[in-house]
Amino acid sequence: MFKNYFKTAWRSIIRNKAFSLINITGLSIGIAASLLLFIVVQYEMSYDRFQPNYDRIYRVVTQDKFDKDITYNSGVPVAALKALRTDLPNIQFGALKSIYGSQVTVPSAGNATGNKFILKSGIFFIEPEIFNIFHYDWLVGGADALKDPNNIVLDERTATTYFGNWQQAMGKTMVLDNAITLKVSGILKNVPANTDLPLSVLVSYETLKQYGSAYNHADNWNTTSSNFNVFALLSPAAKAADIDKALLQFSKRHYDVMQTNSVKRNFLQPLGTIHFDRRFETLGDHVTSKTTLLTLSLIGLFIILMACVNFINLSTALSVNRSREVGIRKVLGSNRSQLFAQIMSETAVIVCLSVILAMGIAWIVLPYIKHIASIKEPLTLFTPKTMGMMLAMGLVVILLAGLYPSFVLSKFNPITALKNKMVSASVRGVSLRRGLVVMQFTISQVLIIATAVAVSQMNFISKADLGVNKEGVLVLSSNGDSLIQSKQMAFKQQLLQVPGVQSVSFNSDAPSSDNTWSSNFAYNHQPDEKFQVTLKFADADYIKTFGVHLIAGQAAAECDTSREAMVNETLLKKLGIKNANDAIGKEIRMGRNKWLPIVGVMQDFKTNSLREEIKPLMITSNKSFQFLTAIKLRTHQLPHTREAIQKIWAQFYPDYAFAPSFFDEDIAKFYQQEEQLSLLYKIFAGLAIFISCLGLYGLVSFMAVQKTKEVGIRKVLGASVASLLKLFSKEFTILIIISFFIAVPVAWYMMHTWLNNFVYRISLSGWFFIVAITGSILIAWITVGYKAIRASLANPVKALRSE
Amino acid sequence: MIKIRDLEKIYRTEEVETVALNKISIDVKEGEFVAIMGPSGCGKSTLLNILGLLDDPDNGSFLFNNIEVAHFNERKRADLRKHNIGFVFQSFNLIDELTVFENVELPLIYTGVKAGDRKKRVEEVLDKMQIMHRRNHYPQQLSGGQQQRVAVARAVVNNPKLILADEPTGNLDSSNGNEVMTLLTDLNEQGTTIIMVTHSEHDARYSHRIIRMLDGQTVLENIMV
Structure with a gap:
């Protein structure tokens, strides 16, 4: 039975080439886009999840409450470390201090002064206790390598860069900031890139104690540096809320006696939130807001929904042409569930083809998306998670796209169907189809507005007057x-x-x-x-x-x-x-x-x-x-x-x-994430618009066939080409206007919230909305235009004879 | 085989009520060949649709092999139909995406016949209809007469007790029409009951009995000698 279903499905795809192409193109682009967005979102969500104690690791952070505002600091005073260990003996603490822009000199046979490397991603003065909390694999040595002063641990990649290969690095010496001689006493396996603790050059904390003044590291309660981080590992039975209560008492005991102009409190920040919390500085290369990830996920969902909408619209529209086949099958004894299964199988064939094509598209585009999203980790499509997602997406799309058309087609009355008396208007789903077109254009317009606002804001920022001169200033660090x-x-x-x-x-x-x-x-x-x-x-x-x-x-x-x-x-x-x-x-x-x-x-x-x-x-x-x-x-x-x-x-x-850099380039880095987001918006909004146009084109093509007779009669009665164009575009124009009124509040709320991230921002002027409606109508007219003009210019005699 | 009593079918729209069958009563015995004639709109096709279990009556009784089927649900109707009734239409109604073989095979798939048996039975019937050499062609590649022979093959492949033919020669020239009528007569002689709706007096003469209808009622019955 299924063989027959698939055979018919395949032949039906070949027979309706144009519509199949529209469906498969839309679905494959939609699935590929959603898959790529899933990979980006999943990557951002995966930060530090490889740590076995992920759910029990916390960072002790500081809140300073002033009269009018609150500031947050990812660090604690250096003296707090010892006090924490004394006051909360049941918790394992470990500390590290990050320093950026330091220099290491590695002896070299060919260079008398040695090879010099600036550590832009930072060095970490680190306690061996950190390794009780975080798990890392060692190629040589272990946490004990960081017990004594003047020891350095490198990761495999850095060791290879400095010494040619990591095996040669062990036991060699190098000089930090032209002052501290360090011996390589351990090699770490490369830490995955999806971490906010990018350990590559680690120096024993005992070294920092000896050279504290050179790195502004003083064991007191007065200074809180965001570079001095204390991590805690809670026992499985411990509750973070209880520890926070204990930290409140700890803060009162140690800070309130200092009588400063703020109320200072320590509390726990879960490892799982470090990557997403903009209140605190990160040791990694960026913080991602969850809103951004949610926005990207929603765009992915929208795109796939739009592709499904195309499928539903075209399938229900085309069902008029398929009514005879359904009628015959019913007459020959097929019951509703068998017909339902057949049409679902056809959807499955199209979705499977689209999934295969989507994999190809995603495979080609992945390196570019990886670049845009600044993902350093090598990404592959063929992971169990991605494959699982693909499978789930395929199934959901089959259900979303197939259920309604299957329901409509299998419900046809065989007598009417056989007599080919099904006309577009009598097929269930005309109003649904209109509803779906409205939904598509609502999404498109929201995305057009969002893209226009994001691009304008980024232009505003890049051209904003900082109040200083940012051009042509070279900055050298030492x-x-x-x-x-x-x-x-x-x-x-x-x-x-x-x-x-x-x-x-x-x-x-x-x-x-x-x-x-x-x-x-x-x-x-x-x-x-x-x-x-x-x-x-x-x-x-x-x-x-x-x-x-x-x-x-x-x-x-x-x-x-x-x-x-x-x-x-x-x-x-x-x-x-x-x-x-x-x-x-x-x-x-x-x-x-x-x-x-x-x-x-x-x-x-x-x-x-x-x-x-x-x-x-x-x-x-x-x-x-x-x-x-x-x-x-x-x-x-x-x-x-x-x-x-x-x-x-x-x-x-x-x-x-x-180590030079230009001031304007450093400033541009502030907005790297917004730039990325704005670029992703542009790409995916473009795709969404393309998919909706594809659907619209399909619908108009179908409409042109359906209206052949009407157009013929109107032409015979003297209708002009312009009036016929109006006939085709009127309905879609009305639908776009309806969707505009739905899109406006949604887009306004979304972008208003996004702009609130910026103190200096553009205003959400009416122009963005005018651009969206004008753009949508123009795009729709262009899409509709070609088919409509062809139908209007056709010889009416031919149209009427065919009737 | 078929016994209908006081069968009524009324089509209603918001403003108009059309009586398609007006308390009609007909009996058809097993092995009979019955032609139904009458002007357009007299209710012939409605009657055929009800007899074929494609539609249900509003009132009255319909006994098929002594089972009351007038108010069977869709699943029961489909089940009874696929085991007992074959259809031949004026416009052939072959599925364009399937080959001749696959079109004829379709009813066997729905009745759950195994693949090996299906092949045998389809080949037998295609042979009998002298269309075997066209087994791998698609309907659009055949002449009207050939298409109707495929349709007849499909109607008989399940060995139905009853064949319902709706103007089977309406789209054919006289030579092909005669061929189809001969096929139907042969089938009837082999024991299959046939009910045929037709406008053609010539075709009707192949039947044993002609039922003439007007305004949803039988007005005359001619026994053919």
């Missing part, structure tokens, strides 16, 4: 040790000799960055204010190099230690000072340091990403923190200038790697 500091002035003089260099500034941080160095502060000899001030350290040329505007006073004098300060407008606003000149001469103090006179007030510039508000800012000079060199370049002859700068760097700092 660890700012005493050697670097001692040569800075001579280095600067040499750089200024290069014709392409306009100005040079040493500083701790670019004007806009994702660094969050902040402190409590006091103004004008008052008690500490109830909000924090962001700190940047810079020399006097910072103003010139980054094009910062002063609205009062002058730049702070250059000095080895802090002597004068500049503040921004936001700080004055928060202090209630209306006239910038009033602040000049007043004194400000960060933490418990000395009072500094305010000598300049800067016009506000964006201190962080545009997701956040401008923060109150104070800039003072302090040579020991000014380890970045910012160089404002003239735009002509950039490559020559860059080459000259590199030569000067090598001349002054032969022991330090040259």
Whole structure:
């Protein structure tokens, strides 16, 4: 019986080539798109799930509650580690400190000064106890390798990069930041890329204890660095809520006695939420919001739904042509369930073909999607999960797409069906078909609006005035040790000799960055204010190099230690000072340091990403923190200038790697995720629109056949081509307008929520909605137009004779 | 074999009520060849549809082999139909996607005959209908007469007790029409009961008895000698 079903199905596909092509194209693109989105979403959801204790691992984090706002910090004070172990003895704790931009020098036979590598993804000073919490595979050695000072552990990939192969790395020495000699005492198997703890270069924590001052690591309760992370492994019986209660008592005991201007509390952050919680900094390369993943999942679902809708629409429309076959089968003894099974089998054949094609499409496109989504892990389609998903998707699509047409066709009355008296209007599902077209255009329009808004917002961000000059500023990083500091002035003089260099500034941080160095502060000899001030350290040329505007006073004098300060407008606003000149001469103090006179007030510039508000800012000079060199370049002859700068760097700092980046590129990295999302929106919205057009084209083609007689009669009676075009497009235009009114509130809510992630954002103007409706109508008319014009231009005599 | 009494079928729309069969009563004995004639709209096709268990009457009784089938549900009707009744239509009603062999095989599939037996029986009947050489062709590749022979082959492949023929020669020229009528007569002579709706006096003469209908009622019965 089934053989017969499949045989008929296959021949029916061949017979209705155009419709089959539309169905198979739509379904395969839909399934491929959904599968790719599933892979991306599943990858993001898989972060750190390979850890056997995934559900029991937590990070101890800090919340600072000020009078008006709350700040979150992924770290704890260094002194808290010991106290946690004493106060909560039943929990296993392990700590690590991450440092970014350090340099390692690896001895090399061919290079007298050794090969230098800048560790942009960070080194981790790590306690061996971390390995009681997290599980990693070792190629050589174990956690004990990190027990003693001056030991380093590399992962296989890094060891191979540094020493040619990992076997040769064991026992070799290397130098960290030109100061600390370390011995390679263990090799870790490469950690999967889907982790927020990308361990590749690990130095024993005992080393950090010896060289603490070089890395701003002080064993006290005053400073909380987001780079110092404490992880906890709870016993299977322990409940996180109970530990949080204990941590509340712990916080009261240790922080409340400090009498600061905030209420500081520690609590547990589950490992499973680290990848999704934007409140905290990540040790990995990015944080993904769950809303983004939900949006991508919904787009995947929408696309597959649209492909199913096409299938249902075309199948029910085509059922008119198949009524005779159904009638014959019924007359010959087929009952409803047999017919139902037959039509479901036909759907299954089409879906199976589409699935095979979808696999091919996904296989070709996967590398591009991997690139767009910045997935570093090699991805393959042929995993049990993906295959399982494919199978499930196939089954769901068979049911979604097949159930209704099977129901409609198998219910045909055999007498009417046999006489071929079924006409489009008498087939059940005309109103359903209209409903489904409305649904398709609603989804398309929501996606058009979402894409237009996302692209506009990203354009707005990339062109937004940060309040500073971001073009042509080259930033060189170093660890700012005493050697670097001692040569800075001579280095600067040499750089200024290069014709392409306009100005040079040493500083701790670019004007806009994702660094969050902040402190409590006091103004004008008052008690500490109830909000924090962001700190940047810079020399006097910072103003010139980054094009910062002063609205009062002058730049702070250059000095080895802090002597004068500049503040921004936001700080004055928060202090209630209306006239910038009033602040000049007043004194400000960060933490418990000395009072500094305010000598300049800067016009506000964006201190962080545009997701956040401008923060109150104070800039003072302090040579020991000014380890970045910012160089404002003239735009002509950039490559020559860059080459000259590199030569000067090598001349002054032969022991330090040259690691330049452009300020505008660093800023672009803030919005990498939004850029990716905006690109994914564009691609998948395009696909969704294409699928709906495909369906529309199919429906109009069918309509053209059905209306042959009507068109013929109308033409004989004198109808113009334009009036016939109207006949075809009127219904679809009405349906698009209906779907527009459904799409508007949905898209408005969705994009309003998305834009709320940005403090600086575009407004949701009516233009986006006008573009969506105009775009949809135009797309529909173009789709309908070709078939409609052909039908309108056909010879009416021929049309009527065929009747 | 067939005994209908006071059978009524009324088609209703919102505004119009059409009486298709008006308390009609007919008997057909096993082995009979009956022709039903009458002008368009007199209810012949409605009667044939009810006799073929494709439709159910609104009122009255329909005994098929002494079983009351007037109000059988769809599943029971389909079951009874596929084991007992064969159909021949004016427009042949072959499935375009299936070959000659597959079209004839279809009723056997629905009655659950095994593949080996099916092949044997289809080949036998195609041979008998002299269409064996066309077994792998599709309906569009055949002439009208050949298509109708395939349709007759399909109608008889299950050895039905009753064949219902709805204007079987309506789409054929006289030579092919005569051929089909000879086939039906042969089948009847071998014991199959045949009820045929026709407009053709010539075709009706092949039958044993002609029932003439008007406005949903029988008006005359001619016994052919």
